Amino acid sequence: MSKDKRPPDWSALVGMQPSVGLMPTSLREAATRIRTDSHATLFRSGDPVCHVYLVIDGEARLIRLARHGGEVILQRSRGGFIAEASLDSKAYHCDAVTPEPSTLLLFPVVAFRTALEDDRAFCKAWQSQLAKEVRKLRAQCERLSLHSAADRITHYIESEGDDGVVTLRQSRKSWAAELGLTHEALYRALRRMQDDGTLSIEGTRFTRKA
Amino acid sequence: MSKDKRPPDWSALVGMQPSVGLMPTSLREAATRIRTDSHATLFRSGDPVCHVYLVIDGEARLIRLARHGGEVILQRSRGGFIAEASLDSKAYHCDAVTPEPSTLLLFPVVAFRTALEDDRAFCKAWQSQLAKEVRKLRAQCERLSLHSAADRITHYIESEGDDGVVTLRQSRKSWAAELGLTHEALYRALRRMQDDGTLSIEGTRFTRKA
DNA sequence: CGTACTTTTGAATCGCATCAAATCTGGTGG
DNA sequence: CCACCAGATTTGATGCGATTCAAAAGTACG
Secondary structure: OEEEOOOOOHHHHHHHOHHHHOOOHHHHHHOEEEEEOOOEEEEOOOOEOOEEEEEEEOOEEEEEEOOOOOEEEEEEEOOOEEOHHHOOOOEOOOEEEEOOOEEEEEEEHHHHHHHHHHOHHHHHHHHHHHHHHHHHHHHHHHHHOOOOHHHHHHHHHHHHOEOOEEEOOOOHHHHHHHOOOOHHHHHHHHHHHHHHOOEEEEOOEEEEOO | OEEEOOOOOHHHHHHHOHHHHOOOHHHHHOOEEEEEOOOEEEEOOOOEOOEEEEEEEOOEEEEEEOOOOOEEEEEEEOOOEEOHHHOOOOEOOOEEEEOOOEEEEEEEHHHHHHHHHHOHHHHHHHHHHHHHHHHHHHHHHHHHOOOOHHHHHHHHHHHHOEOOEEEOOOOHHHHHHHOOOOHHHHHHHHHHHHHHOOEEEEOOEEEEOO
């Protein structure tokens, strides 16, 4: 985990995260940029909340370890904020890791809270951001309460993809975890759906048919 | 669904929903109170967003109908807001119903947005509200990605309950839906856990042991 | 070229969904 | 008060699909 003094390319970030565009300059200037290794830990459950993280490159995950050793992904972010919901908490309630070498911006929570208080437009954008996250999580709950693997895959494509097509930005194995399935179950369901003709796969591009 | 002109008991509402305490008077005065019948529909997917709802008495649910006729509960609220995340949307993305006769406050979205812009403290409280909802939904996703019925029950008690004890405020049948299980599976799992001695049940009070 | 990881297939098992039906419950109207 | 009804609760039997354990083949990377 190394620091990096060059200023980030803000205009590129706005594209992937609208609320960044409305972030006041003072907050931007308070940010530090870091690069992490594969499997690096950003924070652990119980640590005091001191930063809000923006993933510029690579990926960050919030995870919690299940009783039987399994690892549950609570949030996965590529090109967006992570741990936003901890902004008004004292301590983190889960662990955060970067599964691959990544670049992140760290915003001190104090500066972040001040910016939200002082800047009307940023505050509003942040609210949309949270509301969007709520809707996304509701969709995920809905998906997880479907009983069959095929239904979850279809639901994912319909809600995350665009007009029946989705390009996967992660390994199928971690997709399986996101869908609440074992990787074997996912592979087999994909195979069945291809044989059915209800799905076509080209590389990381999944297209739903019929 | 009938209107009701008496002003609600605001002080009681604050207890169950902190952000109500910081709501400006102008917004309170813009609210209307309604009473609904059992199985009443508040709005349907695609309807334009015109109110934010606060459940005073009874229960409201956001639901979506699954392909095979099943009904998935996206949000369940007793004594809190519902459809908060639609505040910045044009149209609702699911249906809302009151499964039992209930009393709700309806806040016009326009007045609500104005209040958020004008009132600093209310805006801040609303943000905590959304952040809290995000954390709650993350917990639910985590729960739904557990594979066994017993694990989901345990997780529910640990995260929603207090020190290993939870008092259920709904039928077991709808609890089953919230846990992503059929009601039969829930009944049987509860039975097994009682026989194990890992759970004790007295009426609607569930206590986790060991 | 070896190592770590993902992807893929196989076989056995277990738990949940499903269908069916009986009992219990609270509330309604006669 | 009782008959009745709708819904929740409970138990049973069956089948399917996902998990689990195991292992092979493919792939990226140093």
